[in-house]
Amino acid sequence: MLFAQAKKGPAADGKALWDFIQKEKYQSWKMWPGTEPQYKGPEPHGAFLTTYVNQAAFDAIKGKKGKLPDGALVIQDNFDKNKKLKWVDIMYKVKGYNPKGGDWYWAQVTAGGKVTQEGKVDECIKCHEAQKTNDYTWTSKLK
Template sequence: MIRLLMVACLLLCLTLTAGCKKQEESSTSPSADQKAAALPDTDGRTLIELITVTQDYRQWPLFPGKEALYKGQHPHGAYLTTYVSPTVLAALQNKKGQLPDGSIIVKENYSPEKELAAVTVMYRRTGYNPEGGDWYWLKYAPDKTILAEGKVDGCINCHRAVQNNEWVFTGPVKPAELP
């Protein structure tokens, strides 16, 4: 009888442990809906808060192959520094050929005197604007005043020239173009 009771207790413990482990896994592994909900809205204030306070983009890696203050051109500035979110870096390193939902590219725009003039941001949200590569565009001043945001025609029209490279001029994204 005691042996039967011990076996029953052992089975009960194993069952409870398996149930707890399954519940723990499901609570720590976010669903696609939870992941989408974790992405910021396509809103300038929200995005600026995310990249300057919550995640400080200046701690992100530079676009592969680029250094700080590389030569730029109009409309961005005489010098540029381009940072990429961890999701962008992973996609570039893994030669995915596509930048995933939630990708963020931040470009600091400097004057010829190497003073920060503006910050421009590309933020990908699937379904946001398929005609514009699903990119949300943002430009803000050093004091965080929003200068342009959303489906900015100037950004879309210019970057359309590199739509086959995920709308990115800074460097190659597609595997055929990667070293």
């Protein structure tokens, strides 16, 4: 079953979220509209990025809804300059999780599946809050 059709998403927990997106084969999901595989990435992300979204996020982005809905998942594969996968960044919209931070739960997982950061990650929030009016996302305008 696609996550967008599920009644309940994964827990706001790095390991549970990683297990969920692996089971759902996130790399078969749609990419963020307007992006291509392994596009050039800005610091602090990898040299190249591929950004996947679940159906709920995709529909909101395409529909120019202005923000992503609860349950939205944005998953960014981060590659080094040789295009080898190094880590995965995850943004997961969880209603009531962090109202001051757009209700985003953040996680970073190594290519081998080890959660290295999760939760209300200051580094992520501080950078992404510059895009507060775009629901904390940088990839493209949501309106």
